[in-house]
Amino acid sequence: MTAGKLCISATLLSLLLVSLTTKADLVVLQYHHISDATPPSTSTSVSLFKAQLDVISDLGLEVVDLHEATENLFSHSPSMNQSIALTFDDAYESVYSVAADILQKRTLPYTIFVDTKAVGNQGYMTWDQLQALAERDGVSFANHGAGHGHMARKPSEPKADWKQRTTQSLDSAQAELQKKLGTGLPLFAYPYGEFDETLEAKVAERGWFGFGQQSGAIGPLSGKTRLPRFPMANAYGQLNGLKDKLTSRAFPVDANALPDGIMASNPPTLTLPLVEKIKPARLTCFASGMGRIDFEVLGDKISVKAPRPFNSRRFRYNCTHPAENGSFYWLSQQWLDLSQPED
Incomplete structure (x- = not known):
C-alpha cells in the first residue's frame, strides 16, 4: 500500500472513530398548554413557543417523529444525528387552536399523549378536533391513561386493587385511541x-x-420504560438555557441500574457508577429548590445526597458533565415521596 493510500485510510479511520464517539441522541420536549391565559405552571406562552422552535431551527436540529426516532435509537444501527421530538400531554384545547397551526406552517411532526377520559371536557380537545388533527401529516397520538390518576402503587393499597385500576387505565385508553x-x-x-x-x-x-417528566436526552443506555423529557413550560423552557438542553447527551450510565425513584429515606441517596467518561472534578449536581449540592466519590461509585429533607411529593437530582463539542451529559433522577398527598 502506498503512503498516500495509508494516509487516506488513516484519515477515514480517524473520521469513523470521531463519528462513533460523537454519536448524537434524541431530545424530547414536553408541553401542556400553548397559551398566554392558562395556568403558568403548565403553560408555554405563544411567543416563547415560537422562539423555542426558532432556536431548534437556528441550531440546524431535525424535528422527528417520536415513535420512529425512539425505535431507531434502540435499533442495531441508530441515526448519528442529534434530533428533537415534540410532545404534548393531556390533549389540551390550546394545542388544537394555537400550536397545531404554528407547527403545520413549519411542517414539524409532534405527538399528543391523550388522557382519554378528559376528551371533550372544558379546556380539552374533543374527539372531532383530535380526528381533524389526525388527518394532518406528522401528527400522532399516544396513551396517557384514562383519567390522569396517580399510577404508582399507594403505600396501603392492596396489590389486586392497584393491578385492576392501572390495567384498566392503560388498556381502556389504548382501546379508545384505537377505536376513535x-x-x-x-x-x-x-x-x-x-x-x-x-x-x-x-x-x-x-x-x-x-x-x-424528568429532564435529559435519550441514548442507547436509557431505560425504555423511564425515558426522559425536558419540560418546556414558561419556568423551565426559557431561551437562556435552551441550547444546552437541545444539544444535551444521555448520561453514560445504564439507566436500568438506577432506582425507580420511590423514596426510602429523606433525603434520598443516588448512587452512580464511576464510568470512564465521567470525571468527578467536572461533575455538577443540583437538587430541586436547593441549588448545587455536594457528592462523594466512594471507590468506584459516586454518591449524591441533598443536605436536608424535602417536603414535596416530587423532586429531582440533576447532574451534568461536559461532553463532546460543547454539549453536556445530562441526568435527572426524579424522586417520589408516596407519603405526601397526591395532586
Missing part, C-alpha cells in the same frame, strides 16, 4: 411523570416505551 383515532402506538406517558418498578413492568409487558 385508529392508532395503537406503543408509547405511554406517565401521569405526573410518576412511576415505580411494578408500573414499569406493566408498560414493558405491553411492549411500550414509557416517558416520564
